[in-house]
Every structure is written in C-alpha cells, then in structure tokens.
Amino acid sequence: MTLALGAMLAATAQAEPTVRPSSRDAARQWLESSFPSLFPAGAGQDGMAGPYAYRFYASVGNAFAFSEGRFLVASQSQTAGQIVDLTAALCQLNAALCENTSVPPPGTGTGAASDCFNPALLQQGTTYRWDWQSADGAVQFSTEGRINPPASFAGQSGLIETERTVLVSKAGATTFNARVWEYDTLESTPQGPVLLRYGSTARVEAPVAGMRTTMVLSPANRVRDFALALNESYTINEVRQTTMELPGLPTQTSTTRESQTITYRGQESVTVPAGTYMACKFEWTNGTRVSAGWTAKGAGLPLVITGDDGAGNPVTLYIKSSSHINGHPI
Incomplete structure (x- = not known):
C-alpha cells in the first residue's frame, strides 16, 4: 500500500x-x-x-x-x-x-450497584492478580494479592487484611514498586454492602527503596458503597495521618485533610482487552479532578480505571486477559 x-x-x-x-x-x-x-x-x-x-x-x-x-x-x-x-x-x-472503546455517557445505565459486588473477593484465602494497561501500552499496572486471616490495625481488630504487591511501569521503566497491606470491614445494609477502610501500610522499593509508610484514616472511609442508587452520591471528608520511615532519616508524620465525592452512575456495557462485560460505573470527584472505575456485574472485576499516571497526565487503564482469581483466568 x-x-x-x-x-x-x-x-x-x-x-x-x-x-x-x-x-x-x-x-x-x-x-x-x-x-x-x-x-x-x-x-x-x-x-x-x-x-x-x-x-x-x-x-x-x-x-x-x-x-x-x-x-x-x-x-x-x-x-x-x-x-x-x-x-x-x-x-x-x-x-x-x-x-x-465506546462507553455510554454517565447516568444512562440502570441496575443496582449491589449487582457488582462479589463477596468471594474478600474471603480469607482468595488470591487474585489484576493486570491493566493503557490503550497504547505505555503504562502497565499489575497488582497481585491475597486475603489473609483477620488482623488488627490502628486499635481495631477483626479486620479484613488484603496483602498485595503493586507494580507500575511507564515506557518499560518501573515507576512504582511496593508491597501493600490494606485493612477493611464490610457492613451489610438492605440496599447492599459497604466497604470501609481503616488504613494501610506500604513497603516501597521504587521510586525510594526501603521506604515504609503507614496511613491511618479517621474516620474509616467508605471506599466502595454498593448500596447506592442510580446517580446517588456521598462525600468523604477524609483525614489521613501518614507516618513515613526512611532508612537513616528521622520518622516523619503528617496529617492531610481531603474531601471527595463518590457517585454511582449505573450499569453499562464495557469492552476491554479481556472481553465485553456489563459493569457498574463509579465516579470520584476531588475538586476539579474527576476519575472513574467500572466494576464487572457479578464477578466484581475492576475493568477500567481512569486517573493520572502519577505525573499529572491523564490515563485510562483496561484490564487484561492475563488477570485471574484463585488461579482461574477471568
């Protein structure tokens, strides 16, 4: 040609x-x-x-x-x-x-947010691997995790502990590499489950090797609310206390206050490299920044994530077919 x-x-x-x-x-x-x-x-x-x-x-x-x-x-x-x-x-x-890559506009979907919750993803012993990439392949994001026995964190006991590795690369170079522990509880309501997060601990290897951070959320954050009705929102007034430890340097502690609004936009058909799914769309608004995530109906798979690449550049990540739950391909 x-x-x-x-x-x-x-x-x-x-x-x-x-x-x-x-x-x-x-x-x-x-x-x-x-x-x-x-x-x-x-x-x-x-x-x-x-x-x-x-x-x-x-x-x-x-x-x-x-x-x-x-x-x-x-x-x-x-x-x-x-x-x-x-x-x-x-x-x-x-x-x-x-x-x-066509995605219907916000608010056109129907269906309950609770349809997209999969309790298996929070059961002790569950393992998973999520692989995402940007459409051009320049940004790769993988996380591999497991649900540990109930644990304690920040004075709370009996919490769901998720341990996972996080690896992010851009143009073939690693930009973030860490092992993360997250601590949650699950509340049941007549409309659907609500996931609350108390905080997390991360051991970072890149970009700063040996760094350890502990983040305590007060109050616990509603990181995902599967009880929301179509176009219903809630606002998180988050207070984060972060402790940072670097080898050879004094421990640093800081407190950050941030507000963000989460909205459920209904169910939409979404096509990603791993296939076509019906999915629940959630939007996060923080000031002028708006990001979104699509979660597969029934399976609870995180299909699409929009946000930035850590340097302020917008990026959309799509789940890949190499992802799996308990060793079974999605």
Missing part, C-alpha cells in the same frame, strides 16, 4: 473516534511496512514526551505517537508540523489493528 499521508488525513472522521489501536507494536510494524517512504523501517528513534510515546524519523521529518488510545501524526511537509489525530483513519485502513 502506498497511500500518501494526505490520503490518511482525508480519511479521518471529524467525530471523536470510538476505537483505539489494540496493539501499539502491531500498528508500528504495519505503518512501517505500508508507508515505507513516510516511516522507513529501522530509521525511527523512540521517545517519550509528556503523555506521548512517539517514534521520530529524522531523515524524512515525520513522526507518529500514541497517547491514551489515540494515534497521532506530525509531518513538516504534510501537517505543517502540527500534531494531527489520525486514529479513525488508521482504524478505517486496517480494522484488525483496532478495537471498539
């Missing part, structure tokens, strides 16, 4: 596309084989610039990038150096490279 970049520009839909490249590497290989004069194989230099994972071809002055599921191109000769979103064109030219 020898289509010019101008033809790709002409093929781009004006509306925001509801597709994304499913594999960044596959898209790169196809572009270099299909458009060798624009993206000559072996001549590109990879890099990161803010939210963009790019490949620049200095010999021809062209570059393409992936950012949050979007495919972007810049060319001195054909886009006047401007960054142009060609996601729709890429997916029109080779549909095999893309997958659908």
Whole structure:
C-alpha cells in the first residue's frame, strides 16, 4: 500500500473516534511496512514526551505517537508540523489493528450497584492478580494479592487484611514498586454492602527503596458503597495521618485533610482487552479532578480505571486477559 499521508488525513472522521489501536507494536510494524517512504523501517528513534510515546524519523521529518488510545501524526511537509489525530483513519485502513472503546455517557445505565459486588473477593484465602494497561501500552499496572486471616490495625481488630504487591511501569521503566497491606470491614445494609477502610501500610522499593509508610484514616472511609442508587452520591471528608520511615532519616508524620465525592452512575456495557462485560460505573470527584472505575456485574472485576499516571497526565487503564482469581483466568 502506498497511500500518501494526505490520503490518511482525508480519511479521518471529524467525530471523536470510538476505537483505539489494540496493539501499539502491531500498528508500528504495519505503518512501517505500508508507508515505507513516510516511516522507513529501522530509521525511527523512540521517545517519550509528556503523555506521548512517539517514534521520530529524522531523515524524512515525520513522526507518529500514541497517547491514551489515540494515534497521532506530525509531518513538516504534510501537517505543517502540527500534531494531527489520525486514529479513525488508521482504524478505517486496517480494522484488525483496532478495537471498539465506546462507553455510554454517565447516568444512562440502570441496575443496582449491589449487582457488582462479589463477596468471594474478600474471603480469607482468595488470591487474585489484576493486570491493566493503557490503550497504547505505555503504562502497565499489575497488582497481585491475597486475603489473609483477620488482623488488627490502628486499635481495631477483626479486620479484613488484603496483602498485595503493586507494580507500575511507564515506557518499560518501573515507576512504582511496593508491597501493600490494606485493612477493611464490610457492613451489610438492605440496599447492599459497604466497604470501609481503616488504613494501610506500604513497603516501597521504587521510586525510594526501603521506604515504609503507614496511613491511618479517621474516620474509616467508605471506599466502595454498593448500596447506592442510580446517580446517588456521598462525600468523604477524609483525614489521613501518614507516618513515613526512611532508612537513616528521622520518622516523619503528617496529617492531610481531603474531601471527595463518590457517585454511582449505573450499569453499562464495557469492552476491554479481556472481553465485553456489563459493569457498574463509579465516579470520584476531588475538586476539579474527576476519575472513574467500572466494576464487572457479578464477578466484581475492576475493568477500567481512569486517573493520572502519577505525573499529572491523564490515563485510562483496561484490564487484561492475563488477570485471574484463585488461579482461574477471568
């Protein structure tokens, strides 16, 4: 195929596309084989610039990038150096490279939040592994955990203790690596269960090796409320007391106050690399920041998470098929 970049520009839909490249590497290989004069194989230099994972071809002055599921191109000769979103064109030219990402707008769903609670995920002895990645594959997030016997924390006994590892990488480099212990209780109500968190302890290996932090929440936070009605909200006025220990340095203690509102938006059909699910959508609002999470109906799987990458850049993570519960693939 020898289509010019101008033809790709002409093929781009004006509306925001509801597709994304499913594999960044596959898209790169196809572009270099299909458009060798624009993206000559072996001549590109990879890099990161803010939210963009790019490949620049200095010999021809062209570059393409992936950012949050979007495919972007810049060319001195054909886009006047401007960054142009060609996601729709890429997916029109080779549909095999893309997958659908359409998600209904907030509030269009129906169904009870309690439908998306799975008590097995809090039972002693349960093990799990959740693997997520951003649409372009630049951000990888994995957590592997187990539910331990009841434990004590911050003067409270009989708490559900979840022990898990957390590993986050960006562009192949580890940005966060820790072992975390979280302490919860589960309250039953006629409308559904409510998960309360008393705090957590983390032993961090990256970015600061040997750091240990203990966070006590007062009062205990309603981290997930499966008793909410459609579009119902509640506000957490959180007080966090954090103790930080670093080898060779004095222990530091700080208190942080923060308010955030959590809203249940109903059930929606969500497609992720692991499949298509009916899911409950929860939104978190903290000042001007709004993030969201989709939890699978019945299975309780955390399917999609929106937030930032730790550096203030927005990111959406999708669960991968490598995830499992008690050794069984999801």
